[in-house]
Amino acid sequence: MPSIVFERCQRIVQLCKDKCYFKQVPVDELKEIIAEYIGGDPRTLKLYLSRLQYFGFMKQLNPNVMEIQPEGVNKRAVRDQQETLDKAILKQWGIKA
Helix, strand or coil: CCCHHHHHHHHHHHHHHHCCCCCEEEHHHHHHHHHHHCCCCHHHHHHHHHHHHHCCCEEEEECCEEEECHHHCCHHHHHHHHHHHHHHHHHHHCCCC
């Protein structure tokens, strides 16, 4: 089961495509899309910009442009990372997985 952040990143990429950004998107426009869909708090914007890169959805070409990389997402690696995080949280709460 993918994380909420992963699902939201997928939706952000789809919103970019809906606005006719298929290969590259200006960072300012991407921030507006994130602000409309999730929230405009600077911490939220920073989190989603970093997670889009972390999950492989996008790559920063320069400080003003992000490249969309739909084939760059390794869903198995993301799932494995999420399972590791879930196990760590359960362990912290004292629940055996």
